[in-house]
Amino acid sequence: MSNRAYRVETAPRLAQWRIDTLSACTYRKSDPFKIGLWNWYLAVEKNKQLYVKLYPEVSSLTRERPPIASFVIKIVSPSAPDRKTLTHPGICDMQLKNSDEFVWATDTLFTGRIIIDVEFLDLKIVPPSGGEPSSIWDSSEVKQHSETTALAPLSRMLADGIHTDITVNAAEGSIGAHRAVLATRSPVFRSMFSHDLKEKELSTVNISDMSFGACQAFLNYIYGSFRADEFLTHRLALLRAADKYDISDMKEACHESLLEDIDTKNVMERLQTAHLYRLPKLKSSCMRYLVSFGKIYEIPEDFNAFLQSADRELIAEIFQEVLAAWKGL
Template sequence: MTDSSAYRVQTTSRLAQWRIDNLASCTYRKSDPFKIGKWNWHLSIEKNRALYVKLYPEISNLTRENPPIASFIIRVVCSVGDRKTLTHPVNVSNFAAEITDKQIKSNDDFVWAIEVPLTGKFIIDVEFLDLKTASPGGGEPCSIWTEESTGRRSNATALASLGRMLAESIHTDITINASDGSIGAHRSVLAARSPVFRSMFAHNLKEKELSMINISDMTMEACQAFLNYIYGNIEREEFLAHRLSLLRAADKYDIADLKEACHDSLLEDIDTKNVLDRLQSASLYQLPKLKTSCMRYLVKFGKIFDIRDDFNAFMQSGDRDLIAEVFHEVLNAWKGF
């Protein structure tokens, strides 16, 4: 490891890892700044009788005016011998709740003392579950990721009117049959949002003749979410609950902005429970950023070792070319470690 790389922290959207080859030559080390959310952060380690790990935001006007309220999991993984994980001794959800009203401003606000001696290479792994800021009006703290995903809206009055057209079936002229029910919609709105729908209605196809579209691969709930997005009336929770169905529909009906919205959203909360499904979706629907992020999460950040059973099942049933790509990344990573 070069001098410069000894202080570098690798990151994805919510995960940070600091790899340390050797701490024997010094008693204190501070990482280079790394960006998670709106803030630049630092990790530091100090050897005394114990090893002290600190996580804190870089001092700036943003930190002074709007310091973060953080929820995260922190681990130390020692790479000598068996893979060995030391996790913060306080339950993370309880820890987050205990600091809900405590804003992290300085390097004394989060200090973790590790009594177990560490030798050889080790990794400090921080997975951010949420980052919040204080509400300007003095209400409950607001998640910055919620703000970012719901902040892009068009004119509220026009969107509300479109939403009413759908919700109240105002002059609907086409019926959409989902797998377990039907919904009324408007040809003009569908045609304006999707070139596939526009082509259906422009030619003498059965959809035009029967005033009916069959979408048998979507449930009523997913189809309602799909139409709500098209009409500009979707709620965040509804969008999150049906992201994969919406991604499939966006790809099928060539709705580029919906596909991109799903792509961006799926990048935000990759974890061990969903990374393999997202990797397969990224390959199937040609989502390069999501594919790269999943590969990095699995290989560069070492999470492939945490999901061995799921990965074995993936190797049995997954796409052969995709499995080969994963193994290629693993081999490259081993060469560089």
């Protein structure tokens, strides 16, 4: 049997194990795959029932900081009519330490090729100092990036309005800022303040296409006053602003963050965003999620609506991916 039979394909929060066939009585364990901080295994056993197990690899990390997982797990028969799918009711905040923690037993005995599909909704750990579990995905790399590249005094200048010399007008309000800081972070702002434009003359910058909250998050990022929840809430608006004002590190931070939580509810919007703002990794991940992982079959209404309005070049790329996947079967 080839190594491919045990390999689990992964995206940032998704794992799929494709099994060509299961005999009447069989046990099979996957190769390890990484999601979050841990290596994981899937195992299936077929007897009078079909059993599916998901568990982390035994290690010092698992013993000291076992994952507290929320996930949705499915068994898919891709060759059956309408892609026959059996979905577990869902797991919320289950601590997993070994192979006996999560076992799904079902009386439905699939035949032929099956796919074990696991979508991780959240992974939490208890902090070393104790207390309430926290998500490993809350702050991500973007917080570290912002904290290491920004100077703490700048955030205080913004928060306390110290010697502000320009007003930023958002859709529902205004925020005092500093033209030197904005000009340093953005060549577009620098051009505004260096030439005889209305922004220089009136000491104002109008960003009417951003809500007040999004504009506050935009300035907070520029000044280094990072808040993870604020960033996550306004990622798409921040991406638009980063592209508009040519702030490359912010654009890349948004790009990396949008890669982390692709799911069936947002994948079409993410794909459109990736195409619009030239985000190759996000586009590739969305295509892979839709085609390689078969999620395109789970959102027919969203996909049909997308086809009515999407760019023709992007639609052509999707169908090229689908055709390539069919040829590879």
